[in-house]
Amino acid sequence: MLILKTLARLGPLHGYGIAQYIQQTSEDVLQVEEGSLYPALQRMLIKGWIVGEWGVSENNRRARFYRLTPAGEKQLHIEIAGFERVTRALMRVIEPASGQPA
Amino acid sequence: MGSLDERLGELGRRVRFWLHRSEASRELEEEMQFHLQMKAEQYRESGVPERDAPFAAQRQFGNPLLLKELSTQAWGWHWLETLLQDVRFAGRTMRKNKAFTTVAIVTLALGIGANSVVFSLVDGVCTRPLPVRDPGGLVRLFATNERGEVDGLSYPDLRDFNAQAKDSIELMGAERRGALWRSGDRTVLLMKGVVSGNYFTLLGVNAQLGRVFTQTDRVEAPVAVISYNFWQRGFHGDTSIVGRTVRFGGELFTVIGVAPKGFRGTELWLDTDLWVPVSSFDIYSPGEHEDRRVKGLDVFGRLRPGVSLQQARAAVELTARRLEKEYPATNAKRGIALQTNSAFLMRQWHYVPVILLALVSLVLLIACANVANLLLARSEARSREIGVRLSLGCSRARLVRQFFTESAVLATTGAAAAVALTAWAVRYLPRLLQIVEPDIKNEFLLDGRLLAYTFLATMATVFLFGLAPAWHSTRTNLAQTSRSGGKRSRHGWRDFPNALVSAQIALTLVVLTVAGLLGRTVIQMMQADLGFERRNVLVVDLVSPYDGPKRDEVNATLLDRLRGLPGVRNASLAWRAPLQGHGGGMSDRVVIPGYTLPPGVPNLEIRMTAVGPGYFSVLGMRLLAGRAFDRHDTAGSQPVAIINETMARRFFPGANAVDRQIHLGAAGKMHDVRIVGVVNDVRIEQIVEEPQPYFFVPSTQSGQGDITLMVETAGPPMQKLNAIRKAMREVDSHLTEYETTTLEDLVQSAAGMQRVLAIVVTFLALLGLALASIGLYGVVSYSVARRTREMGVRIALGARFQNVTGLVLREGLLLAGVGCAAGFALSLAATRLIKGTLYGVSPQDPVTFAGVVALMTAVCLLASYLPARRAARVDPMTALRED
Numbered sequence: 001m002l003i004l005k006t007l008a009r010l011g012p013l014h015g016y017g018i019a020q021y022i023q024q025t026s027e028d029v030l031q032v033e034e035g036s037l038y039p040a041l042q043r044m045l046i047k048g049w050i051v052g053e054w055g056v057s058e059n060n061r062r063a064r065f066y067r068l069t070p071a072g073e074k075q076l077h078i079e080i081a082g083f084e085r086v087t088r089a090l091m092r093v094i095e096p097a098s099g100q101p102a
Numbered sequence: 103m104g105s106l107d108e109r110l111g112e113l114g115r116r117v118r119f120w121l122h123r124s125e126a127s128r129e130l131e132e133e134m135q136f137h138l139q140m141k142a143e144q145y146r147e148s149g150v151p152e153r154d155a156p157f158a159a160q161r162q163f164g165n166p167l168l169l170k171e172l173s174t175q176a177w178g179w180h181w182l183e184t185l186l187q188d189v190r191f192a193g194r195t196m197r198k199n200k201a202f203t204t205v206a207i208v209t210l211a212l213g214i215g216a217n218s219v220v221f222s223l224v225d226g227v228c229t230r231p232l233p234v235r236d237p238g239g240l241v242r243l244f245a246t247n248e249r250g251e252v253d254g255l256s257y258p259d260l261r262d263f264n265a266q267a268k269d270s271i272e273l274m275g276a277e278r279r280g281a282l283w284r285s286g287d288r289t290v291l292l293m294k295g296v297v298s299g300n301y302f303t304l305l306g307v308n309a310q311l312g313r314v315f316t317q318t319d320r321v322e323a324p325v326a327v328i329s330y331n332f333w334q335r336g337f338h339g340d341t342s343i344v345g346r347t348v349r350f351g352g353e354l355f356t357v358i359g360v361a362p363k364g365f366r367g368t369e370l371w372l373d374t375d376l377w378v379p380v381s382s383f384d385i386y387s388p389g390e391h392e393d394r395r396v397k398g399l400d401v402f403g404r405l406r407p408g409v410s411l412q413q414a415r416a417a418v419e420l421t422a423r424r425l426e427k428e429y430p431a432t433n434a435k436r437g438i439a440l441q442t443n444s445a446f447l448m449r450q451w452h453y454v455p456v457i458l459l460a461l462v463s464l465v466l467l468i469a470c471a472n473v474a475n476l477l478l479a480r481s482e483a484r485s486r487e488i489g490v491r492l493s494l495g496c497s498r499a500r501l502v503r504q505f506f507t508e509s510a511v512l513a514t515t516g517a518a519a520a521v522a523l524t525a526w527a528v529r530y531l532p533r534l535l536q537i538v539e540p541d542i543k544n545e546f547l548l549d550g551r552l553l554a555y556t557f558l559a560t561m562a563t564v565f566l567f568g569l570a571p572a573w574h575s576t577r578t579n580l581a582q583t584s585r586s587g588g589k590r591s592r593h594g595w596r597d598f599p600n601a602l603v604s605a606q607i608a609l610t611l612v613v614l615t616v617a618g619l620l621g622r623t624v625i626q627m628m629q630a631d632l633g634f635e636r637r638n639v640l641v642v643d644l645v646s647p648y649d650g651p652k653r654d655e656v657n658a659t660l661l662d663r664l665r666g667l668p669g670v671r672n673a674s675l676a677w678r679a680p681l682q683g684h685g686g687g688m689s690d691r692v693v694i695p696g697y698t699l700p701p702g703v704p705n706l707e708i709r710m711t712a713v714g715p716g717y718f719s720v721l722g723m724r725l726l727a728g729r730a731f732d733r734h735d736t737a738g739s740q741p742v743a744i745i746n747e748t749m750a751r752r753f754f755p756g757a758n759a760v761d762r763q764i765h766l767g768a769a770g771k772m773h774d775v776r777i778v779g780v781v782n783d784v785r786i787e788q789i790v791e792e793p794q795p796y797f798f799v800p801s802t803q804s805g806q807g808d809i810t811l812m813v814e815t816a817g818p819p820m821q822k823l824n825a826i827r828k829a830m831r832e833v834d835s836h837l838t839e840y841e842t843t844t845l846e847d848l849v850q851s852a853a854g855m856q857r858v859l860a861i862v863v864t865f866l867a868l869l870g871l872a873l874a875s876i877g878l879y880g881v882v883s884y885s886v887a888r889r890t891r892e893m894g895v896r897i898a899l900g901a902r903f904q905n906v907t908g909l910v911l912r913e914g915l916l917l918a919g920v921g922c923a924a925g926f927a928l929s930l931a932a933t934r935l936i937k938g939t940l941y942g943v944s945p946q947d948p949v950t951f952a953g954v955v956a957l958m959t960a961v962c963l964l965a966s967y968l969p970a971r972r973a974a975r976v977d978p979m980t981a982l983r984e985d
Contacts, residue, residue, distance in 0.1 A: 015133055016140040034141070035164035038134060042176035046119065048111050054129075057136070064133050071108065 001083060003040060004076040007050060007068045014055075014063040015041060041066065049075050119177040130173055134166055188507035195508065202480055203512070206473045209873060210516025213469025214559050215523035216869055220462040220862065221555045222528050224455040226370065226546040227535070228447050233364045235306025236404075241411070242446040243273060243401040243418060246437035249792075252450065255399045256432070257380065257391040260298070262425055263401075267417035270409040271440075274298040274305075275399035276368055281350040281376065282645065282838065285336060289838045291645065292332065292375040294350065295367055296383045302327070302361075304404060305368075312344035312359030315379045323347075324382035326355035330363040332375040350376070353386045366543070368402060373543045394432040395690055402443070415440045431704045452938050454859060461616060461863060464609045465870045466559060467566070471602040472877045473512070474567040478599055479884050481505075481575035488575055501576045509568030517560040524548065524556070534861065538854030540843065570598065599881050600917055606877045607921025608928055610870040611958055615929040617867035618950035619940055620860035626942030627853040633784030634680055635722030639845035640819035640826065641679050642811040645838040654737060654802045657809065660833045661714060664813055667825055672814040675714035677806045680721070680784050681848045686711025687806070689797075691767025694753045708749065709786060710797045712804035718744075718781055720814045721845075726750075728760035728779030735800040742800065744779040749795035775799070789852045790941050812845070819844045856939060871958075874921075875965040882914045883969040893973045894981025906974035907967070914966025915959075922955055929954075 006021050007013060013021070019034040044050045049072030057063040068076070119126050141159035150158055163169075174180075196203040231237035243263065245253040255263075260275045267273075274297065281294035295301075302314035314327050328336075328343070337343045347356050355378060367374030380391055390396060405414050422438035441449070448455065481488070491501060528546040535542045646653055657675060664673040678686045692706040699706060715731050726747060735742055743764065750759040759780055765772045783793045801809070815822045823842065830837050843851075850857070886893070893906060933945040943950070 014136070016137045019137070034137065034162055035134065035166060035169040036172075038130065038169055039172040039176055042130070042173040046112060046115050046176055048108070048115060057140075061136060061139075062132070063136050064129065 001076065001079040003037070003044065004049065004068065004072055004079065007066055008073065008076055012053070012055075012065040012067045014057060014065050016063070018066070044072070047071075047075075116177055116179070120179050120182075123174075123177070123179070126177075127170070127174060130170060134163075134170065138163055138166075184503075185507065188504050189511055191504070192508040192511040196511065199480065202476060205876075206476050206512050207516045207519060209469050209472050209476075209876075210513055210563065211519035211523060212869060212873070213466045213520075214513075214517050214556060214563060215520035215527070216465050216866060217462050217559045218520055218524040218552060218556045219527045219531075220458050220866075222524060222546050222548075222552050223531050223534075223862070224458055225551060225555075226531065226544045228370070228451050228455045229444065230370060230551065232305070232368060232370075232443075233307075233362070238442075238444070239404055240305075240443040241271070241403045241405060241414070241440055242443050243271075243403055243438070243440050244446070245397065246439060248435055250437075253436070254397045255401050256394045256397045257399060258394050259397075259425060259433070260399055260401055263418055263421050266421040266424070267414070269406060270414040270417040271403045271405055272300070272304060273401055273403040274300045275380075275401045276301060277398040277400065278372075278374070280645070280840075283336070283348075283350055291838065291840050292350065293367075293372060295374045295377040296380060297377050299379045299381060301377065301379070304402065307361060307365050309359035310362040311341060312357070314359050314361070324353065324355045324378065324385050325358045326350075326376045326378045326382070327359045327361055328357055328376045329361050329366060329374055331366065331373055333360045336375075355382065368400065371539065371542050371544050394429055397432075403440075411440065411442070434704055452855075454855065454939065457616075457936055457939070458859070458862060461613050461866055464613055465866050465873070466563065468606045468609050468870050468873045468877070470563055470566040471606045472873055472880070473563075474570050475599045475602055475877060475880060477509070477567065477571035478574060479880070481571050485575060492576070498576045502572045505572035505575070506564065506568050509564045509572070513560050513564045513567075516563075517556055520560075521548070521553070521556060524552065534858055537857050537861075538851060540847070540851070541841065570602075574598065599884075603874075603877050603881045603917050604921040604924065606870075606874040607918055607958065607962065608925035610867070610874040611922060611925025611954060612929045612932050613863065613867040613870045614954045614958065615925075615933060615950060616936060617860065617863040618954050619933055619936070619943055619945065619947060620856060620863050622943040622947060622950055623856050623939070623941045624853055624860050627789045627856060628849070630785075630789055630942065632680070632789065632849065633723065633782055636846055636849055637720075637722060638815045638817065638819045639679075639720060640811075640813045640815060640822060641682065641843050641845055641848060642813070642826065642830075642839055643682075643841040644809045644811055644830075645840050646807060646809055647836045647838075649805070649807055651737065653807070656834050656837070657714065657801065658733070660811070660830065660837075661716075663829050663833055664811070664826060667822070667829060669816045669822055669825075670813055671816055672716055672720050674716040674720045674812050675801060676717055676810050676812060677712040677801065677804065677808055679810050679812055679845065679848060680786060681788070681852045682810060682843075683787075686786070689766050691772070693765040693767070693772065695763065695765075697753050708795045708797060710743075710799060712801040712806045713798050714801045717798070717812070720812050721784070723784060724782045726780045726782060727758065728777070730779060731798075731800045735802060737802045741773060741775045741803050742778045743775045743797050744781055745777055745797040746781055746793075746795065747783045748793045749797055750780045752795055785852075789849070819846075856941070859939060871961060875961045878914060878917060878962055879965040879968060881917070882910060882966045883972070885913065886910055886969045886973040889973070890976055890981045893976045894978040897974075897976060898978035898982065903974045906976075907970040910970035910973045911963070911966050914962060914970070918959060918962035918966075921962075922958055925958070926951065926955065 002022050003018055006018050010017075010021060015037055019037055041050070041052075045052060049069060050066045051069055052064045052066050054062060055065045138156070138159050141162060142155040145155040145158045146152060160166075232240070234240070243255065245255055247253050254277070255275065257275065260273060263271075264273050276295050276297040279294045279296050281292045282289050283292050284290075298304075299315060299317040302308070303316055308314060309327065310330060311333075312327075315325055326348070333339055333343060343357050344359060345356065347354050349355075355376075361377070366372070367377075384391055403414075405411065418438055418440050422433075422436070425433045426436070488501065492498070525548050528548060531546040532542060532544065535544060646656065648656055661673050661675065664670055676686075687710060688707055689710050690705055690707045692708045694706065697706075713731065715733050715735070718725060718730050727750075728744070731742070731744065745759060753759075754762060759777050762777050763774050764777060766775050781798070783796070785791060786794070786796055811826075813819070813822065813826055827839065830839070896906060896909075929951065930946060937945050
């Protein structure tokens with residue numbers, strides 16, 4: 001979901017860019033093995049959620065830029081909806097019930 | 103998840119990735135490389151020393167090789183890759199162990215091949231579905247006589263069943279008739295199916311050319327549909343045949359269509375050349391199909407939708423009882439049965455197909471046990487490799503899969519060889535079946551059904567022989583194998599190969615016993631007293647175009663002429679020779695003065711045949727009283743008959759039957775016949791039959807047109823065939839030879855089914871015996887090889903040749919003994935199942951059982967002696983220096 005969201009927000013981006021962005025925006029909380037990004041990207045390529053195009057990076061190197069497809073956008077909405085449902089449920093559990101004495 | 107469209111898209115992308123996998127993998131690598139460089143640069147910028155930056159990046163990134171592997175797994179072809187890897191690995195190990203591979207593949211090819219050949223035999227004879235619509239839905243309606251034998255139905259019966267049970271079943275009838283057809287100057291006898299109008303519509307067979315006749319065909323001119331084979335053979339596939347009028351015998355038929363290629367009628371063992379509807383047949387032979395006594399129809403049917411076999415049975419049962427009451431003269435004491443076509447065929451074949459398939463599966467089991475033992479022995483040699491792989495983190499499931507792939511590669515190679523073997527062997531199956539019927543038309547094909555069966559047998563094989571070794575060898579204890587250098591594994595595992603060998607011996611004993619019993623059956627049948635002597639007699643089935651005095655005159659001239667030929671001892675003729683087809687006819691209304699019919703029996707029916715003068719002396723039959731027929735018994739003289747012993751004893755007990763009068767009903771009126779002689783009983787139809795009343799009338803007084811010439815020769819009868827043919831042509835060129843055989847061949851054919859069965863089962867038994875002895879030899883040899891050092895020590899300490907061989911032989915014989923004991927018990931149970939096909943020998947025949955056990959023991963002794971001798975010749979010094 002994070003990859004899809006990143007691509008949705010920033011447009012075409014290469015793997016390194018995606019990793020950087022996720023790390024920065026999550027304020028270094030989500031710091032995983034960056035490499036594990038690639039199996040996920042391959043999976044999404046197969047699913048048809050993203051497409052990759054070779055281009056030139058900011059420092060003039062060959063890099064593959066990933067772009068969200070309509071199917072990917074749809075998938076992102078599905079995942080966000082699912083995530084929101086889960087977080088809402090979690091919030092209800094951990095928030096103190098209103099009107100009840102603590 | 104996902105619509106079909108999405109899934110198809112996904113599949114397309116997977117295939118694309120697979121096709122361009124090297125490129126995709128290169129791109130991935132480049133991409134990851136780019137990532138690492140960027141990362142390293144970032145670290146450098148943030149002050150990490152130049153040298154350490156790439157390592158820091160690497161650390162953050164993870165193991166690139168593993169990640170690449172994981173990424174490519176996303177393409178979804180992982181399983182295929184590993185499969186190919188396994189297959190390649192299996193191929194390598196197979197090539198490395200050439201001896202092992204050859205033995206395993208040959209064993210499997212023989213085991214699977216035997217199954218394929220037997221399946222082809224059984225399928226071509228009995229179980230192949232007819233090329234009609236829904237062949238599994240066909241049912242058979244048939245009558246049974248008091249002896250439980252299958253009997254046909256009459257056409258009026260069929261009509262009544264169809265009318266009264268029409269809500270549950272639709273029926274059609276077919277009977278086989280000959281049809282003479284002149285092609286150039288040759289007359290050939292064709293097979294004609296006289297069938298109900300709904301024959302083709304019920305079967306669901308359409309014409310390939312023209313049309314088929316239907317129930318509603320109310321044609322004035324007689325019509326016929328010809329078979330594809332006859333169309334090609336007789337008319338060279340000329341399409342203008344449709345609409346032409348063709349003469350068959352003296353009768354003209356308009357050909358309205360050609361049946362589709364591959365449709366040969368409702369029997370697998372013959373080719374029908376043409377079909378005519380009963381309505382057309384009746385134009386030439388009016389009234390025959392109104393006679394309830396003519397019970398020659400094979401009746402097929404289809405159940406109405408939603409009707410079960412039980413319901414249909416109840417309906418036909420009801421009709422049968424009604425008919426019994428209404429027409430007691432023809433329908434009393436007749437059972438009626440409705441079965442699926444396949445069940446009917448199984449019954450007709452005495453369940454022989456099931457027996458054969460069961461026995462051949464035993465052979466496959468024996469072969470599997472051999473290969474399993476080979477694999478086990480090899481896996482022990484490989485235990486070090488396995489140990490290493492397990493300790494390197496290979497999962498056990500993965501190893502089991504690897505083993506199964508190896509087994510599958512072995513089995514598939516074996517199966518390919520088996521198919522080649524079958525393709526070669528099926529060409530000999532018709533020759534084998536000619537023992538039963540010289541004129542068989544069964545087709546034995548290497549078709550989809552055979553391949554499917556072979557495939558299933560192969561798959562079963564993989565599991566049977568692959569499972570145990572896969573399970574066993576992956577259970578290897580790591581620490582132990584790596585320490586002991588793969589030489590010894592946990593003790594106790596030898597029990598399993600031993601059990602396998604004993605099981606092989608047991609199964610082989612079962613097949614051997616069955617083969618032995620069948621062999622004894624054939625011998626008994628050949629030694630049975632048939633009532634006639636098995637002399638050199640040529641038996642020629644003739645079709646004579648004449649009747650009345652002209653026929654008698656031609657016959658008499660022919661017999662005189664034949665008797666005059668050099669090398670011919672005697673000649674006679676008969677309606678049917680003994681054991682030739684149905685053995686003649688049946689007189690369905692016999693009245694014997696002084697004999698009262700048992701209650702409920704409306705008519706006395708006695709089987710009979712018509713014979714010429716000299717018949718009894720040609721066959722060497724004994725005249726017990728009175729005289730034989732001679733040339734003074736003519737159409738004009740007093741009607742006479744000669745009866746057999748059983749008939750004399752049953753109807754004239756304690757009295758002289760000669761000169762007594764009996765009355766035979768024919769053509770609506772009775773006529774008196776005087777008994778002039780009594781002869782001994784002969785087998786009429788089969789070698790295995792109860793003696794039954796039977797009588798003979800002179801051929802001149804019978805009106806029967808079918809003639810079978812019986813020519814007794816001094817030497818082998820077939821050598822005289824050309825001289826006899828020449829004489830026939832010279833006497834009358836219109837006599838058509840239909841089928842020629844010898845008396846000896848008739849006797850051999852009468853035991854044909856048992857003979858074929860005995861041949862096939864003996865072959866299977868020998869194959870099983872060979873495989874089992876190889877199995878025993880292998881296991882004992884292996885055990886000897888493992889104990890070389892022990893043997894060396896024993897010999898060094900003074901053990902003699904006999905001591906050592908005795909030690910090994912004991913081991914082999916123990917296995918054989920266990921196997922024989924189990925096999926003996928199994929055989930006792932199994933042979934009871936084949937009781938129906940045995941003759942003159944009990945299923946528990948002690949001679950067979952003892953002989954088979956003795957043979958098995960001898961073979962086991964030999965199989966253990968060879969390794970035992972090797973063990974005794976071990977050079978103690980060499981053995982002790984090993985390691």
